[in-house]
Amino acid sequence: MHNSLRGAAAIVGAGVYGLGETPGQSSVEIMARAALTALTDAGLKPSDVDGVISASPVYNMASMTAAEYLGIRPRFTESTMLGGSSFVFHVTPAALALQAGLCDVVLICYGSNQRSATGRLISNSLPDPYEAPYNPRMPITAYALAASRHMFQYGTTREQMAEVAVAARGWAALNPEAFVREPLTVKDVLGSRMISDPLSKLDCCLVTDGGGALVLTRADRAKDLPKAPVYVLGHATEHWHRSIAQLPDLTITAASESGRRAFEMAGLVPTDIDVAQLYDAFTINTILFLEDLGYCKKGEGGEFVADGRIAPGGSLPVNTNGGGLSCCHPGMYGIFPVIEAVRQVRGEAGERQIDDVDVALAHGNGGVLSSQSTLVLGSGATI
């Protein structure tokens, strides 16, 4: 049951810019610098691009802004906003447009100066009338409610959630681009200020600036470009709710469906994955996604992450860039798990490189555990 989308497109360029703090630069400028970094990586220039995809809470007709800034008149354009998962989702319309011949070179790009501009997550949604009277600290409280439920149903502990943050920091220590690299212990996480029980400050992602970009072409053209193509093997997105009260079971996310369908398209199973990049806005995310993507049974994620299993040296390397918890989180983190997956498949990850990576997974999350996008990438050996 071969899916014609499997391997039809490849990522041929990836780049980041300004992870951490970049005072004095606008979000659009950061986006443009990241885009140019990715294009240079692909051996291309803006005039080679005829498909532009972007999303942002601050430049909200994002692909128009990106295309204008870079001087592109795209034949294919996409600005779907699914929150943080957007850029993982964007691989689907990119692959479809490339396969259909609507365009030949797609640029997916993002930039944010939220840390320097405001010091916090920027949102321009109108308040939800059924939530606003209770002043939930969004999005943290939504994830805290899910964590409360996971602890109640499965006995998951704060120590187990802290292990996720400690593992991410272990990887960040190996990544010169990561914003926070100092050693971290479970005790540090448990002792940090409680924000929305049971999530403390160190259960929450960073608030940083930063940008990232990807360049995709059809597989045939990809071979002519300077870097080894990273093939798009499987991808799927699913969402079940927008407000957290509407998710039927707070311990089961739509990642259980996006993951199943992405693996199906790729013709692979979770154990085929050499390295996994999971959108870790909060420590509970990693536990939920390991379960929903099939790495362990529902409820066993807490035990799964104990004893350093996802940390450097563990049996399943997760969030090898340091994740949203320790590398960067400019508000919509989804492009960074894809970029790290690309680097791992290419063997470009320096000190944190995993040996012999042929298949890497990137998973995006958006809203309040709402939109879930799973992407499976592979080396030339997988085609």
Place this chain on the structure above:
Amino acid sequence: MNIEAPGNGPEKEFFDFLSQGEFMIQRSKSSGEYIFYPRVALPKSGIEDLEWVRASGKGVVYATSVVRQRPEKGGVYNVALIDLEEGPRLMSRVEGCAPESVVIGMDVVAEIDLSGSNPVLIFKPV
């Protein structure tokens, strides 16, 4: 149910009922299914036969958090998801006990706080 819906959209109607001290939810006339939040039609089927009925007010805490803000931003307070006896789930706040003492599975009952400029549906331990 004799309460006349005073507004137009279901969102306005819900809050207008609340201002009058009434916690009303919608029920499908044909299927008997209750929903929250208020909508113009039943999800999935799209059937537009929703009527307002008075909620029993009984609920159970499904999930809970304690939000810890600085005093000027509201201090320390509870945010919870409540499963209503009728089935739907909603976000609310459990008052009348310490925010930390709200636990999953706790039986609660609805009250309408009319002390502020807008009515707020809250819950208290039974």
